[in-house]
Amino acid sequence: GQQLNQSPQSMFIQEGEDVSMNCTSSSIFNTWLWYKQEPGEGPVLLIALYKAGELTSNGRLTAQFGITRKDSFLNISASIPSDVGIYFCAGILTGGGNKLTFGTGTQLKVEL
Amino acid sequence: GAVVSQHPSWVICKSGTSVKIECRSLDFQATTMFWYRQFPKQSLMLMATSNEGSKATYEQGVEKDKFLINHASLTLSTLTVTSAHPEDSSFYICSAHRTETQYFGPGTRLLVL
Numbered sequence: 001g002q003q004l005n006q007s008p009q010s011m012f013i014q015e016g017e018d019v020s021m022n023c024t025s026s027s028i029f030n031t032w033l034w035y036k037q038e039p040g041e042g043p044v045l046l047i048a049l050y051k052a053g054e055l056t057s058n059g060r061l062t063a064q065f066g067i068t069r070k071d072s073f074l075n076i077s078a079s080i081p082s083d084v085g086i087y088f089c090a091g092i093l094t095g096g097g098n099k100l101t102f103g104t105g106t107q108l109k110v111e112l
Numbered sequence: 113g114a115v116v117s118q119h120p121s122w123v124i125c126k127s128g129t130s131v132k133i134e135c136r137s138l139d140f141q142a143t144t145m146f147w148y149r150q151f152p153k154q155s156l157m158l159m160a161t162s163n164e165g166s167k168a169t170y171e172q173g174v175e176k177d178k179f180l181i182n183h184a185s186l187t188l189s190t191l192t193v194t195s196a197h198p199e200d201s202s203f204y205i206c207s208a209h210r211t212e213t214q215y216f217g218p219g220t221r222l223l224v225l
Contacts, residue, residue: 003155031212042118042205042216043156050212088155090214098144098209102155 006103013079014111021071021106023089028031031092032065032072033100038085038088046087047074069094114141116208118217124197132192134222135206141186142208147179150151150203150219162189196224 004023013019023032031050035043047058049065049072056063063074072089089103115138125131135145148156160181163168168181178200180192192199200222200223207214 025125033213036218040203040219040221042219043205044114045114045213045215048213092212097161098212099146099158099161099212100207100214 003088004091004101004103006106008106009104010107012108012109013112015079015081017079019076019079019083020073021087021089023091023103024069024071024092025101026070027038027101028069029072029091029101030069030094030096032063033090033092034063034072034074035090035103036059036110037090042088043088063089076108079108079110081112084108084110113209114210114213116206116215117216118220121218121220122223122224124203124223126195128195129224130192130194131196132190132203133206133208133222134173135189137187137208137215139212140208140210142162142210143186144209145183145192146192146207146214147181147189148205148207149220150190150205156205159191173224193222196222198224199223 006023010106033048037043043075047063052069054065060077088105090100117136119134145162147159148155159174162181162183164183170176183189205219207216
């Protein structure tokens with residue numbers, strides 16, 4: 001099935017650094033969601049975006065719904081060791097019902 | 113709010129047996145739930161959409177007779193892997209739809225020997 005292009009594929013950063021990752025698509029999305037998944041667990045919702053241009057924060061996390069509705073980014077400020085995990089973007093396509101299209105994931109590793 | 117549970121969290125079974133996995137929305141009702149499969153180091157792959165009171169909708173390539181889905185109530189969907197084989201070993205995750213968002217369960221690790 002279709003997947004979103006998510007980059008970077010992996011990141012190895014130092015504690016305290018800011019992190020940025022993004023998702024792009026050739027299709028228009030109505031909703032963008034960002035999840036974090038840790039090993040052996042299900043994805044946990046971080047931020048939900050419902051309108052083009054929307055900028056939403058959740059603690060040190062900030063995400064934006066692109067104006068073209070074809071992209072979204074997630075920023076993490078002042079990273080800490082517990083930020084380690086895989087981050088997935090997911091979107092609901094226009095006319096796609098409630099099904100999610102997932103990004104390929106960004107693996108984040110934080111060095112102390 | 114928006115808690116989804118799965119049971120069991122892990123299961124080991126012999127080849128040829130059937131395994132049932134339950135997905136429950138604990139604090140909300142969900143007319144639609146979804147079942148995913150995830151292989152190591154890969155993204156989630158949608159298997160089917162589970163609709164309360166009607167037949168599930170399967171994604172292309174997913175055998176409906178192999179993966180039986182029942183959504184008998186607004187808080188419970190079950191996935192039964194029939195006549196399981198080693199290639200069915202995987203991490204199965206469900207989600208429940210609520211207000212344009214999906215909330216995921218913790219996943220079930222299935223190992224078929």
